[in-house]
Amino acid sequence: MTETMSDNTSDLSHQPEKPALLAQEGGFLARKKGRQYAMQALYGWRLTDNALNVIEEDMFTMHANEIWDRDYFHVLLFEVPKHLTELEAQLTPHLIDRSISELDPIEWSILQVAAYELLFRWDVPYRVAINEAVELAKKFGATDGHKFVNAVLDKIVPGLAGRDQT
Secondary structure: OHHHHHHHHHHHHOOOOOOHHHHHOOOHHHHHHHHHHHHHHHHHHHHHOOOHHHHHHHHHHHOOOOOOOHHHHHHHHHHHHHOHHHHHHHHHHHOOOOOHHHOOHHHHHHHHHHHHHHHHOOOOOHHHHHHHHHHHHHHHOOOOHHHHHHHHHHHHHHHOOOOOOO
């Protein structure tokens, strides 16, 4: 039995390494996709006012063959709307002379997801929440929208009592 294990180990050492992307798909990349799809779903919800469960089912169908964090998507999709009043209260003072109605709907959806993570998901490091929001804004937002998103979120962090800010 020991010889077999030794032989298996030597066989494994000759196999090519998996690309980092594939090795991580079940982890942070799955959550990253779940966050992205939640932002897109919340954007759609804002524009259409469709029921959240209908939007969720549509996203599940569209991305059925992908690896992504459906549980985290579900939490964001249903919890962000529940906490809109609190999220708006945190975000509005930092919108840099803009009202919510003047914001790009995609950037507003990104800000809502990130603010939810900052306020309610302490398992997500605040730097990760901000970085992921900035990356989403670079990918989906207006030109230089990522700078606006970063500036707004940076202003929220100091007011988060009890949150690790190191």
